[in-house]
């Protein structure tokens with residue numbers, strides 16, 4: 001029995017709770033590779049137990065080694081290894097890849113893994129290497145799929161307790177990776193490893209690894225953990241997690257130590273090259289007990305063990321750093337830092353641009369951290385792409401396009417002396433394209449830091465600006481894009497003849513941008529009242545004509561957070577199924593009481609919902625039951641069966 005739920009998220013990365021037959025682990029995490037023969041294990045099981053909640057070992061070696069097999073069959077794998085928590089086993093596929101053959105039948109090794117009490121076993125997939133001819137890749141994938149199907153059937157028939165890894169193969173053919181993901185998804189595995197990337201990692205072909213991950217992820221259920229098989233270098237973790245990988249295994253900590261190599265989160269150092277340093281660039285128990293010279297002068301066996309321990313510490317340290325970045329909403333910033341460790345990593349990151357439409361669907365609409373620009377690649381991040389799309393949600397009538405000096409502080413409307421009219425002022429921005437004056441406080445339009453850009457960086461988005469202006473011309477007519485003379489003439493005429501409630505207009509535009517519909521129409525514009533804070537002067541609340549709160553304006557990101565009245569207004573103005581999460585009858589009563597909505601009750605939803613958007617919970621007749629924050633996006637809401645779906649702010653008794 002396995003459940004997986006998302007607790008925090010950023011980019012496509014997630015902090016999840018994976019419950020495997022009652023044992024809980026927090027993902028993303030790293031599984032140290034442990035040799036099944038205790039005598040061959042270089043790091044003590046005490047340390048492994050201290051650092052890891054899950055380890056991976058090899059069932060094939062156990063099967064083939066008489067005395068190990070006897071202990072495993074008699075006492076179980078946990079006793080053999082000396083580890084009570086979750087044990088994952090590989091199946092001999094790696095040996096198959098290296099030696100071309102293994103002496104075990106595909107179903108026999110699955111059955112063996114069950115027999116020795118493994119928590120998560122692996123099918124005997126065929127790890128097809130990169131660059132093989134297409135025929136071979138297809139043939140081997142077909143064989144892997146055949147074994148996958150037989151393994152799942154065996155597990156069902158015999159009611160096995162172990163969970164199964166269904167590995168994605170397909171060599172370097174992206175369409176085969178897609179097909180593999182689709183077919184494996186149909187079979188209903190518990191965890192999906194992405195296989196045969198080790199040779200690519202060893203050859204620094206990170207770009208292909210990234211494309212393989214995305215092309216697999218796109219066709220795998222979002223509700224199942226993904227394991228990047230054989231990726232143990234901490235330098236690659238941030239990028240892989242940002243693409244939705246949840247599990248990693250590391251033999252690297254021990255293998256690198258054998259060669260006197262010292263892992264860091266930014267690359268690998270050879271002990272020979274750092275032995276003259278005064279101190280190690282690390283404060284783990286090993287590095288704070290030895291100087292490089294002392295460590296280098298130890299005998300081979302001790303040196304190897306200590307290096308392996310350090311390697312393990314930094315591996316876990318990096319994973320903790322990544323989790324913290326997810327909680328803070330700064331995972332992209334961490335990725336952008338890490339990809340600068342190697343040009344091939346930077347190249348891999350640049351390829352993401354091709355897939356940003358897909359990635360954007362998973363990226364939260366609001367984050368604790370501000371958007372930090374770290375280089376031209378930041379231009380293509382999901383926050384930027386989303387803004388450029390959502391700019392078209394605003395209902396424009398008259399537009400004036402202008403620029404402001406980069407010395408003007410944000411938000412612009414607090415620092416520019418503008419005569420406020422019904423004209424939408426679009427302020428050109430080198431990263432976000434345009435920042436509409438009336439929504440300039442909305443995340444991330446005020447919550448970002450960018451350096452003064454160079455001309456070549458500014459060039460990048462010329463096409464977007466041109467396309468947007470063309471779109472605007474079609475939408476409102478060329479005459480309604482005012483030049484400076486017409487604009488000046490217009491504001492003079494306007495101030496002499498009309499009055500405008502600029503705060504109400506600001507709210508109207510912000511709601512258009514947040515939801516894509518005109519929630520505050522002309523009639524409501526005259527009735528609502530906008531309250532600014534007496535201390536900060538910032539927008540705080542939107543009231544209806546009777547002084548009841550419709551929306552609060554959240555101070556950190558300026559999203560409009562509806563009250564019950566606000567939710568009813570949204571429900572009236574936004575057509576079904578937009579911004580809806582539909583739950584079944586069973587959940588109706590709980591939702592109306594204001595209790596959280598869990599994924600298992602969701603029967604339908606707006607597929608375009610993004611994480612952390614404010615949504616409406618309705619029943620199948622579109623009666624409003626509750627309102628709150630979506631924890632899952634529109635794809636996940638339909639696929640998850642466990643965990644929180646909507647964090648409910650309030651229930652609606654009579655919606």
Ligand code: GUN
Nearest residue numbers: 093094127195196229230
């Ligand atoms: N270890 C590293 N790569 C692979 C793979 O593709 N399949 C299996 N089963 N184990 C691996």
Ligand code: ZN
Nearest residue numbers: 282284287310
């Ligand atoms: Zn260290």
